[in-house]
Amino acid sequence: MDYAREYLEEQGYEVLVFHATGTGGQTMESLIEGGFIDGVLDLTTTEWCDELVGGVLAAGPHRLEAAGRCKVPQVVSTGALDMVNFGPYDTVPEQFKGRNLYKHNPSVTLMRTTVEESRQLGEIIADKLNMSEGPTALMIPLKGVSMLDTEGGPFSGVAEDEMLFNMLRQRIDRGRLNSLN
Secondary structure, eight states, rough: HHHHHHHHHHHHOOOOOOOOSSSSHHHHHHHHHHOOSSOEEEOOTTTTHHHHHSHHHHHHHTTTTTTTTTOOOOOOOEEETTEEEESGGOOOOOTTTOOOEEEEETTTEEEEEEHHHHHHHHHHHHHHHHHHOOOOEOOOOOOOOSSSTTTTTTTTOOHHHHHHHHHHHHHTTTTSOOOOO
16 A cells, blocks of 8 residues: 555645545545545455444445445455454454454454455445446456465465355446456
């Protein structure tokens, strides 16, 4: 993200960064709807994990809709679709205590998404992008969807990533996605 931001700024663009904190996604969607955004590089769509599973950083059910509806060019990726966000470890709901949890810091505990959740996330992302009426591209990372989802990392999940990517490939209407030339 830092490389992309620096590159765009060098090209003369004013770049706004919205953190994937729920309110960040909501603010970005609102500014797109208001006509204040000319292009979107949406690399971290993790707010959908929280929306789907019940984490604390959900941005609501309309996340990933504004750019497509407003015909704003967008490049979307699957950043951090391996994790659901919770607060301190002792606040993680009891139903998730047996899951793969990672203490990011004293205030943030992350939970690895399952194969089934990855399937559902692939469906959601594909459906949102299929609604797009403007230039849209999807980037799929080659070596994990986050720094934790790398080979040997605490969230390394080949089966989960394969399910996510396969669902995206199956469900994306390639006629709707187009080049951003």
